[in-house]
Amino acid sequence: MTGAHQVHNTPIVQRFGISSFASPQPSEKESNQSGDDSGTSFGDNGTSINVDSTESSSDAAALMEYADLSIDDLVKLLAEKDNLLKLALKKLEEMREIYKSREAEWQELMERTRREAEKEKEYAIQDFAKSILDVADNLERACSVIEDRLKEIDGCKDTAGVVPLMQTLLEGVKMIDWDLEEVLSNWRIFKFDPLGEQFDPYKHHAVFEVYDDSKPPGTVAVVLKPGYEIRDRVLRPAEVGVVAAASNSNKADQALDSNKADQASGA
The missing domain is CATH 2.30.22.10 (Head domain of nucleotide exchange factor GrpE)
Incomplete structure (x- = not known):
């Protein structure tokens, strides 16, 4: 394992201030000096723990937690911590992928909503357009009726000038019909x-x-x-x-x- 390899090759144990050899019991003189600022304390198994007097009490408490552990136990502990870290990083990566997926779905939803809104805006005049189509039908029928009546009238026998009058009327109706078609085409109808x-x-x-x-x-x-x-x-x-x-x-x-x-x- 990488964690275990680093523990053996690098002074990880030294990070905790733990030496790998057992120290002899302190003499009376040394015991008297334990109250000074030497910064040395001993664990239950005789392993020495070097704690600088400048370290905070929380750091010292953290070091004392591992005072009773052997080197093999520390290696196992570091390996477990390394595995937990890898699992946490894997979980973080999975959460990041989930977030990216949700963000892409949200962007797609926003884009689809925008397109639908634009389409509804384009077809907003649909009801109005349907209602005006009857007008177009009536104009077309008027043109057809006038043309049929003109065909029935003999121009040579038209003493009252009906033919020119109906032709003028037909032209006027056709102009209205053309104008209406142009208006409709401007609205893409x-x-x-x-x-x-x-x-x-x-x-x-x-x-x-x-x-x-x-x-x-x-x-x-x-x-x-x-x-x-x-x-x-x-x-x-x-x-x-x-x-x-x-x-x-x-x-x-x-x-x-x-x-x-x-x-x-x-x-």
Whole structure:
């Protein structure tokens, strides 16, 4: 052991002021001088202990504690103390690692909380954005209605000048619609039209099914309302009609034929 080796090679025993040889019993003269400042006292086994008169009483008491121990006992004691010190240092290192781990977890928690707070701040206008989408829908419907009415009017027979008036109205509504889209885009709100895309339950809301053999099943065939996204989230899914599967179409045809047959038999 390292502690034991150092005890034999270095004067550890001398640190305690213990000599390895037994001293003879003091003479009467020497006993009379024991009250002087010689600083020498004797243990029970005759081992001399040198204590300077300048040492404190606590140091002297500590030395006297080991006065009755032999060299082998002192070596064993130092070895035990060395082991206890190593265990304490190991425990201290474990506590240091635990502290580092807890500190890293705390830093990660703080960073995650900060990111979540920033994300919530980015999406704080979500409720407001949903409420204003109805305005956008109404403007889009107004543009569509005016365009359809313009197609029905014959410009050659327009004696009252309705066509120019409706064209001006259409331009004004379209300008409002464009301004609204620009405002929404400034807040990272974008419209998407999924016509012709494959149905996505996270982005589309299927309202009904249509039967169209020219398109694969699950294709968005009709868009009732466009969808909107805010940053990377779906603010409102698009309301769509989806192409039904071939099995569903066959079932519908069979049901229709069955109804016709029932009607014919009843007639």
